[in-house]
Amino acid sequence: MVEGVDLVYDSEGLKILTERECRELLGSVPLGRIVYTDRALPAVQPVNFVMADGEVVILTSAGSKLAAAARNAVVAFEIDQFNRDISSGWSVVIIGHARVVAEDGEISRLRTLPLTPWSTTEPTHYIAITPELISGRRLPPQKEPPHP
Amino acid sequence: MVEGVDLVYDSEGLKILTERECRELLGSVPLGRIVYTDRALPAVQPVNFVMADGEVVILTSAGSKLAAAARNAVVAFEIDQFNRDISSGWSVVIIGHARVVAEDGEISRLRTLPLTPWSTTEPTHYIAITPELISGRRLPPQKEPPHP
Numbered sequence: 001m002v003e004g005v006d007l008v009y010d011s012e013g014l015k016i017l018t019e020r021e022c023r024e025l026l027g028s029v030p031l032g033r034i035v036y037t038d039r040a041l042p043a044v045q046p047v048n049f050v051m052a053d054g055e056v057v058i059l060t061s062a063g064s065k066l067a068a069a070a071r072n073a074v075v076a077f078e079i080d081q082f083n084r085d086i087s088s089g090w091s092v093v094i095i096g097h098a099r100v101v102a103e104d105g106e107i108s109r110l111r112t113l114p115l116t117p118w119s120t121t122e123p124t125h126y127i128a129i130t131p132e133l134i135s136g137r138r139l140p141p142q143k144e145p146p147h148p
Numbered sequence: 149m150v151e152g153v154d155l156v157y158d159s160e161g162l163k164i165l166t167e168r169e170c171r172e173l174l175g176s177v178p179l180g181r182i183v184y185t186d187r188a189l190p191a192v193q194p195v196n197f198v199m200a201d202g203e204v205v206i207l208t209s210a211g212s213k214l215a216a217a218a219r220n221a222v223v224a225f226e227i228d229q230f231n232r233d234i235s236s237g238w239s240v241v242i243i244g245h246a247r248v249v250a251e252d253g254e255i256s257r258l259r260t261l262p263l264t265p266w267s268t269t270e271p272t273h274y275i276a277i278t279p280e281l282i283s284g285r286r287l288p289p290q291k292e293p294p295h296p
Contacts, residue, residue, distance in 0.1 A: 012209050013268030031234050033226060035183050035190045041281075042183045042224040044192065046239045061160050076190040078181060086179050091194045118287060120161030133189075139266060 010137060017136030022092045025136065026079065027051050034058065034129075035076035036069040036098075043069065049077075050113045056094065056129040057101075057110060061121035070098035070127050077129055082139070092136035094129065101126040158285060165284030170240045173284065174227060175199050182206065182277075183224035184217040184246075191217065197225075198261045204242065204277040205249075205258060209269035218246035218275050225277055230287070240284035242277065249274040 008016045017025070035044045045066055047058045056077050060066045069075075075098045082089030101107055110126045117124050156164045165173070183192045193214055195206045204225050208214045217223075223246045230237030249255055258274045265272050 011269060012212055012266065014266065031230055033181060033192065033228075035192045035224075037190070041222060041243055042185070042190070044181065044183045044224050044226040044241055046226070046228045046230070046237075048234055064160055074189060076183075076192050078192040078194070080181075080194045082179055082194070086196055089194075093192055095189055118160065118162065121159060 014137040014139060017090065017092065017138060019134050022094075022134045022136040023054075025081075025090065025092050026056070026094070029079050029081060032056070032077050032079040034066065034070070034098075035078065036066070036073055038065055038069050048115065048118060050115050052110065052113060052128075054131065056131070057113065057115065058127050058129075059115050059117045059119075059124050060127060061117070061119040062123045062125045063121065064119065067100065067125050067127065070129075071100055073098055075129060086139075088139050090136060090138040092134065094131040094134050096130045096132040098127050098129045101128050162285040162287060165238065165240065165286055167282050170242075170282045170284040171202075173229075173238065173240050174204070174242070177227050177229060180204070180225050180227040182214065182218070182246075183226065184214070184221055186213055186217050196263065196266060198263050200258065200261055200276075202279065204279070205261065205263065206275050206277075207263050207265045207267075207272050208275060209265070209267040210271045210273045211269065212267065215248065215273050215275065218277075219248055221246055223277060234287075236287050238284060238286040240282065242279040242282050244278045244280040246275050246277045249276050 010016050032049050033046050049056050049058045076095050078093045080091035158164050180197050181194050197204050197206045224243050226241045228239035
């Protein structure tokens with residue numbers, strides 16, 4: 001990706017979003033999908049989330065597969081938005097380490113976030129994902145990618 | 149999951165969908181997310197797809213990371229649909245082997261499907277995923293999961 005140039009396309013002709021665009025989009029939707037490994041198999045689960053200090057924060061029951069799998073693991077997190085006939089849209093993927101938030105002060109701070117657990121099972125854990133790689137693409141593909 | 153009983157809830161209080169419900173939902177949306185491994189890291193990418201003979205069929209450029217990663221790999225494939233404030237919705241995940249469709253007769257048959265490549269890069273490959281595990285969940289969680 002070339003800094004400051006946003007007319008960049010991937011190998012499939014889809015526009016590559018800048019990191020700034022990706023971070024803005026991460027703050028624009030309430031739902032994402034966390035991707036992890038569960039017993040050596042790929043696993044994916046939609047979750048509601050909020051951004052806090054540049055991290056993705058989710059809330060899951062302490063005994064869930066997700067909570068177990070996300071302990072200090074490298075995970076992916078995906079958001080997207082497409083129009084009804086999926087002729088246009090965008091997606092953003094981050095990759096980073098997930099951690100269970102254990103420090104009382106941080107938990108108190110996260111409790112103030114507008115994040116309601118989907119789970120009815122107590123207790124719940126906050127999981128934070130620090131983005132280490134961020135990428136995004138936008139549809140529709142360009143017929144002839146311009147050369148910046 | 150108990151056959152014929154649909155009031156079954158997972159550890160987080162979310163209703164578990166039957167395999168029949170999951171298969172019906174797979175035929176109801178045009179967009180999913182394929183989950184695979186790319187250079188030992190979790191990877192996820194939204195794709196348009198169709199169901200054909202019980203398989204998920206996608207179309208990608210032959211040189212894409214996805215085409216390379218999906219060769220005889222075990223992948224996950226996720227679909228979901230939520231209302232605007234994500235207070236209700238559902239998700240379905242399948243896990244199965246992906247294969248690049250190579251047989252001419254099968255390719256001819258797949259060409260009749262309503263599947264337009266997002267990529268502008270030729271040539272394209274059909275990738276088929278055979279569901280080996282299918283699971284689905286529905287929101288909202290129940291306050292008190294009934295015991296069937």
